[in-house]
Amino acid sequence: MDNEMILLDGFPLTGPAREGVWKRLGELEGWFDSPDPKRKSVQRENGDGNYPSEIHYESRLITFTGRVTSKNHKYLHEAGNRLVALPGRGGKQFVVKGHGPTQEAIVDPRGKVSITFPTDTRMEFQIPLEAVDPFKYGERRFKSVASGASDTVFHRGTVEAWPSVTVSGSMPDGYTVTIGGQSVSVPMGIPSGATHTIDYRRRRLYVNGSLFMGAFGASNFRSVPPGRRTTAALAAPSGSGSATFTVYDTYV
Structure with a gap:
């Protein structure tokens, strides 16, 4: 062609x-x-x-x-x-x-x-x-959500996609990320200036880019289905922050 x-x-x-x-x-x-x-x-x-x-x-x-x-x-x-x-x-x-x-x-x-x-x-x-x-990967899609709020994530691929979630802010008592009603919690506090990244495919947490083991409380990792908007939210018992959800169009 x-x-x-x-x-x-x-x-x-x-x-x-x-x-x-x-x-x-x-x-x-x-x-x-x-x-x-x-x-x-x-x-x-x-x-x-x-x-x-x-x-x-x-x-x-x-x-x-x-x-x-x-x-x-x-x-x-x-x-x-x-x-x-x-x-x-x-x-x-x-x-x-x-x-x-x-x-x-x-x-x-x-x-x-x-x-x-x-x-x-x-x-x-x-x-x-x-x-x-x-899997084959297409367009990368972002959605940012503030703590205490929710939005929707989606992708235009053909199979379920595993998201990556980057969390920042000041949340001394930890936080909970929810996708499609399934929650992943990190009881460890996150100080101002730090960044946490949750790799949903590998079920790992990275703190400022370095792997941190044994960090999860609840760990109900959920993929994002193709072509359907899925609710995503960030909650924290104290402090405030934001989460950026990254999803690739995923094909097989």
């Missing part, structure tokens, strides 16, 4: 660049598909079938196949040198634009980057990648 742009670690794998014209060949394997489901099956010894268990997803396996057409042989090898280094040691951002909402994932190398040179000015390549977090 003319408006397609695919980036790995900020470098465009489609379109013109100094080294030549980059183009995707074939399908973007593994990106538009769902990842494989996984579950632990426990057999019913005295009955039919298995006991039901929760279904999760395997890692998302992505393969990008492409071509570079360059104006000379030197630039072609510059493209190859850049290409083999792109996946690095992992933790790279993979972004797909031009196919509906812009989506991204964090990827690691799944195998070697393979390169062939059909001519002195053309290179074909394949990059195998793995997103250990199989």
Whole structure:
């Protein structure tokens, strides 16, 4: 597609660049598909079938196949040198634009980057990648709520999204964050100038950016369903503050 742009670690794998014209060949394997489901099956010894268990997803396996057409042989090898280094040691951002909402994932190398040179000015390549977090993320949405008040949070993805909540203010007796009627409380006081961040996916609290263990009282972590406004609130027995709820459009 003319408006397609695919980036790995900020470098465009489609379109013109100094080294030549980059183009995707074939399908973007593994990106538009769902990842494989996984579950632990426990057999019913005295009955039919298995006991039901929760279904999760395997890692998302992505393969990008492409071509570079360059104006000379030197630039072609510059493209190859850049290409083999792109996946690095992992933790790279993979972004797909031009196919509906812009989506991204964090990827690691799944195998070697393979390169062939059909001519002195053309290179074909394949990059195998793995997103250990199989979900794809789109627009980031914020909502700030003062203590004693409530508002709604939402996202436009297709599966439930796990929020991150950043709390600040002066609340000496702790505070409680509520999403969709489910509460997470932090009995530890928060002084003026400090920042607490609650990672709902990992169920962790960070104080001024550092992990703090054993901080929660009530811990009913709740995800945000897609396309539906969900009430979010901050309450404190003393003092005052605010909470910023961050939610990404989340897709599978």
